[in-house]
Amino acid sequence: MSKVIVITSGKGGVGKTTTTAAIGAALAKTGQKVVVIDFDVGLRNLDLVMGSERRVVFDFINVIQGEASLSQALIKDKRIETLSILAASQTRDKDALTEDGVKKIIDELKEKFDWIICDSPAGIERGAKMAMHFADEAIVITNPEVSSVRDSDRIIGILDSTTEKAQKGEKVIKHLLITRYATNRAAHGDMLNTDDILDILSIPLIGIIPESDEILRASNLGTPVTLSAPDSAPSRAYTDAIKRLQGEKIEITIPTDKKGFFDWLLKRNR
Amino acid sequence: MVNNSLRSLPPLQIRGRSFLALVLSPKAPLSNWLFSLDAQIKRSSQFFFGKPVILNLELLTGHEDGLEQLYNDLFARNIQIISIEGLPATSSILKSWPKNFILTGGRDIDNIDPPIDSLPKNHPIPCYIIDEPIRSGQTIFFPEGDVIITNSVASGAEINAGGSIHVYGALRGRAIAGISGQSKARIFANQMEAELLAINGYYMASEEIPERLYTKPAQVLLKENVIHVMPLLKTK
Numbered sequence: 306m307s308k309v310i311v312i313t314s315g316k317g318g319v320g321k322t323t324t325t326a327a328i329g330a331a332l333a334k335t336g337q338k339v340v341v342i343d344f345d346v347g348l349r350n351l352d353l354v355m356g357s358e359r360r361v362v363f364d365f366i367n368v369i370q371g372e373a374s375l376s377q378a379l380i381k382d383k384r385i386e387t388l389s390i391l392a393a394s395q396t397r398d399k400d401a402l403t404e405d406g407v408k409k410i411i412d413e414l415k416e417k418f419d420w421i422i423c424d425s426p427a428g429i430e431r432g433a434k435m436a437m438h439f440a441d442e443a444i445v446i447t448n449p450e451v452s453s454v455r456d457s458d459r460i461i462g463i464l465d466s467t468t469e470k471a472q473k474g475e476k477v478i479k480h481l482l483i484t485r486y487a488t489n490r491a492a493h494g495d496m497l498n499t500d501d502i503l504d505i506l507s508i509p510l511i512g513i514i515p516e517s518d519e520i521l522r523a524s525n526l527g528t529p530v531t532l533s534a535p536d537s538a539p540s541r542a543y544t545d546a547i548k549r550l551q552g553e554k555i556e557i558t559i560p561t562d563k564k565g566f567f568d569w570l571l572k573r574n575r
Numbered sequence: 576m577v578n579n580s581l582r583s584l585p586p587l588q589i590r591g592r593s594f595l596a597l598v599l600s601p602k603a604p605l606s607n608w609l610f611s612l613d614a615q616i617k618r619s620s621q622f623f624f625g626k627p628v629i630l631n632l633e634l635l636t637g638h639e640d641g642l643e644q645l646y647n648d649l650f651a652r653n654i655q656i657i658s659i660e661g662l663p664a665t666s667s668i669l670k671s672w673p674k675n676f677i678l679t680g681g682r683d684i685d686n687i688d689p690p691i692d693s694l695p696k697n698h699p700i701p702c703y704i705i706d707e708p709i710r711s712g713q714t715i716f717f718p719e720g721d722v723i724i725t726n727s728v729a730s731g732a733e734i735n736a737g738g739s740i741h742v743y744g745a746l747r748g749r750a751i752a753g754i755s756g757q758s759k760a761r762i763f764a765n766q767m768e769a770e771l772l773a774i775n776g777y778y779m780a781s782e783e784i785p786e787r788l789y790t791k792p793a794q795v796l797l798k799e800n801v802i803h804v805m806p807l808l809k810t811k
Contacts (some may be wrong), residue, residue, distance in 0.1 A: 505729060
């Protein structure tokens, strides 16, 4: 039984696309068949973060409008065989996302993949609503910061009211993923703490991803962080998160990169 | 020239229309009559509301005690007198009354029995109970009665209730109580962090909430048209 997951947040720049790539790659590495879909029509990014930007011929909108078949538009990842990406169109806008068109594609993808991961655009307009519309589960991305938390709260409200599941009287399963968590700032109390975030959003936590240079490096390389630096702190956090997504019970910890004296010395001499 | 301007003027519309007016006939002694009137208003509060009233003075001589004051007495009871009929011959005392048009003629319709207000029944006030958290951007609108939320209300959410609002989690959004004109409505919150508090149109912004009550259990009530936030404690 395949699962449709939406990665959403309301606010921009909190790490939706990075998370989509990292979680997609981590799931695919376990042998599961995964497709990641970019819903940010007009501002496509996922292809860059996945490193497949030079192989996009047909996109999501081409398939919706019947100009290409789904198999023509799906791009297979070169590193992991079970991972595919469906890119967004850069030249159209979000009005091209029709409910019937999206439903048809998602139904078709369900036959081919175990996990369909929808990367939502920021905001609460058509793109974001279409990305979540057919979701079974949602991963709500939040930074430890008040505006991000309020926007996530709004998104949870929309998940509970406008999605296909909500209209049928069912509930989209929701998970909270806190990203860009700066351990040193948390220690100084400069950041909204995890308990406060959970108190406001009151949905279960699926992971805390520490802020890391590895993430920036991975994005620039066009490789999901879970592939480029699988032993780094954020990769370990993402790997734990996908285990929880698959139903494993793992205690939530905030992984850190061990920095010994030699690391410091090496870094200085680099 | 005259012809031209006449031609450009719009035609006048003149129509006849009949309205039902109530005719009140005061009796002496006037103080007793006013007492009966008050009793009637109490039984059917809306009966005279917005209806034209003609005062018939046929039963009076024009020398009664309190006649000079009668017009003001009726005006104070929101009775709109559009005209007077049956003026007594010696009517010097009415000179202080507004110059109303004196009506003659008219056709009697049956005596009108004012309806009696139904007594307030002992039925429960409707209330709306919500167990889910109220998310940012959500609005709850329940003008019929109280809203009870057993969870938290997020910043950017809004609760509108005809009656009181009870929040058993944190109240971080806007709470607007008594929207159906109830100044006795209150707002209760287990954790008071509201963005806006309002009761029956009077409001208080978040920054005016006393610091010592912020994030604490509190209740909000309206006293002499001023919003008060108080600790939620057992009162004697």
